[in-house]
Amino acid sequence: MSWLGGLFKRRRVYAELSEEIREHLQEKIEELLATGMSRKEAAAAARREFGNVALIEEDSREVWRWPSMEDLATDVRYGLRILPKRPTFTLTVVLTLAIGIGGNTAMFTLIRAVLLKPLEYRDPDRLVSLSLKDFHQNKRDGSFTLKRVDEMRASSKAFSAIGAFLKLPENISLSGRREPEALVGARVSANFLDILNVKPRLGRSFLEEEDAPGAPPVAMISGRLWRRVFQGDPQVVGKTATLNATPHIIIGVLPDNFAFPFVGTDIWMARPAEWSVIPPGARPHVTILNGFARLQPQVSLQQAQAELDVLNRQYVLANPDRLDAGPGVSIEVASLKDQFVANVRPTLWMLFGAVGFVLLIACANVAGLLLAQANSRLREFAVRAALGAAGDRLVRQLLVESLMLAVAGGSMGWLLAKYALYAVRHLTALQLPRVGEIRPDSMVLGYAVVLSIATGILFGLFPSLQVLRRDLTAELRESGAGAGGGSSARPRILGIHARGILVVGQISLSIVLLIGAMLLIKSFARLRSVDPGFHSANLLTMKITLPPARYDTGQKRNTFFGDLLERLASVPGVQNAAVALSLPTTKGWLGTNVSVEGQPVVDGAARFESITPGTFCSLGIPLRRGREFTARDNSPAALPVVIINESFAQRFWPAYPRGQDPVGQHLREGLDKTGWVEIVGIVADVHEEGLATDPVPEFYVPTVVHPPQTAYLVVRTQGDPELFVNAVRSQVLAIDQDQPVSDVRTMDEVLEATLGQRRLTTLLLGSFAAVALLLAVVGLYGVVAHSVAQRTQEVGIRRALGAQPGDILLLLLSQGLGLALAGTGIGLGAACALTRLMNNLLFHVSANDPATFVTIALLFMIVALLASVVPAWRALGADPMVALRYE
């Protein structure tokens, strides 16, 4: 029999059943009438003997049903009918849940894609990163020299292969096709794809011999570049592209989403140490390589670490005076994935914790709303119970309703999460690694579904339990009779204790979030107030990478920059311009050993910077002593001179600024045994690695000494720097029409970008905390308003008996303030324990900063007071006579 047929048949069965029961009663009544009863008595007696007609009819029908499925359908239908009748309630609940579930789903996707999922290479657990740690110098450096890498490769047995890549992405110009273009390039050891176990989508990977100096120039390109510039040409392998003015043969195309070692890399070249920034002779000796490796199948991380410890000791003994062989130097092996995501891990976990809190608060709020709703529906429940609905049916009805709300909230949350993730993928400020792997997949969908159902049950359970515990028949009897004294009015408040507990929980969670957000805001403010050491306003910056093929000598490079600055000087509106190896606040560590004449050799690692005359003036870095570089200093025939910063002066002349004047003294760079260089000036410290990092000793040389291959042009302009972009670019092209510029930004933008991740984190946690505060206050307001409403009559009586409004106000406020106080107390305790976890996200603020804790506690109490005063005031304002009759 078909399902439809079954339905029709059932309809007839039900009709017959009703008919039959009616007949039964009729017959009974007639029989009783025959015994002399009145019709009314007979009807009552017949019904009494028959039992609850509705219930029996319901039970009889139930026989014909698919057991619970159909009840469920009934409940859902009922829910669909009743929920839209309360639009404000329904909308509030669904929105609250959407925010909670959406936020959690989005964060879960991030956590899963970035932190949890194994890297998308074969056997990812075998992949490790190798880094150099120097505890003696405060972990300044994580990179190796080429010599180190070669030695590790030669003697290590723990790894099946060791690879290296240049620690920073390099600008590579692509010319000869359309406009010259600057691309993100990576320099990697030839074995990099073998280690990762990735096959190129086209062509081949590098050969071992292509890592040797002097090998023919070859390059691999990204799938993105392949499609964009080469139109997806399947014959691209073997073709030539002009990279850095040198024809390179394209040997392979990498798969889409391949993002090693950097997100957004378009060009890969072999010979990792051949960084154009570093003069060729110095390349084996500078620490610019990051190591990675694949462990041998049976070797554990600890065994590999032990082997590297031995190798490191041998290296340190053999090379005592090298920069990377100090007494505190060690090599650290870590999972490649951990290393990859180290910069965002604490942030992501903190945000995940925060959205978890928001969801809990949202659930508590919804539970509170449902309780209030259940309260006003007691009559409905009582009627339904009297009509024969069993307790478990009522509870099921409530649960079905809350699940429907949860599913609606979850669906909206899912959309919200998808939108948020789309935004995250395009927010470069977050500096997320593995950003290409972020996508909501079936696992995430499962998470959202489970979360919705779990929350639905969680917040639906509270009112259900409360309803179960109530004597619903008492409800019917009581209503209409009027609540007598204050005591009998009270029990009618459904789950007021449960709501109180919920509100205390909400308050404590939001206190934790508020304190966390406040700490981040404070950190951010302190960071913003750090003086970077230069004036960032009205500065235009851009990156210029001179192709080594065309600019193969230092003289050619220096001439280019000299010409450019000369041309810019005549551009109207340009105040002054300069060229520097790197931009303040964005520098990585580029250091070298330094010794000072007449002083014993100490651990003299100092940052190195190459600049043209006028750089300090252009950047607004104050000169403390001596003089700036002059044009004469920057000519090939000049005596070499150097300018140091104040940290440098303090390091070697601890009495600075008193005592012997460093100006006029001499220093020597690296292991260079030739000539001492005179210090001609001292400038103020600059936060070269970003505002959060303290300045370190640094020395500046004129570009004639180290003519950079890649340099930054800094132009101080009159008025908005953006307006000068084209004028400056045209001056570059006027000298060399194949020369691209890249990274065109104002210095303010550069500075902001270094704060981007922090700003975003602060903003996110701040908004979570704001939502939490709002929800908690609404929850508190709800409880207070409800209980005040229940006590309206009591207030009337008290006033009629002469109580002062002040006393009554105090009485009404005490409940709300009690809850707020309890929640705040618990929240402060929890925050005390939890904020410690975010210690490394803070800047110059203690995780248990007392001022923050006190401020937040006070702030919350004020808000709580307001939330309680409003309903209390309204109750007081009511006419006592009306209040007395209030029901």
Add this chain to the structure above:
Amino acid sequence: MKNREQRDFFPGAWEMMILRTLKRQPPDGYALAQHMSGTSNDVLQIIEEGSLYPVLQRLLKEEVVKAEWSISSTHRTYQLTAKGAKHGEHEVSRFENMLEGITGVLAPGES
């Protein structure tokens, strides 16, 4: 509100009694209720008469009884089906065996 268990003695008791009653004559629901309370020395009077209907529906669904609206009156009468007759016999004999066992245990000890 009485809950469901109170309306039944033990699982299957109603079914058995109904099947037994129907074996002799095909009555309608009302007559069935009267008959059962009458022949049980009114022990069953404490039970609501209506309790009969869910059980009858169950038996209808299991096709051990069938119901017909009589043409003369507005009553619906119930009849055992062949399956029902067999089922009833089986149930009764099972019950009698069980009752015998229980009586044996409840009887005053002989030792």
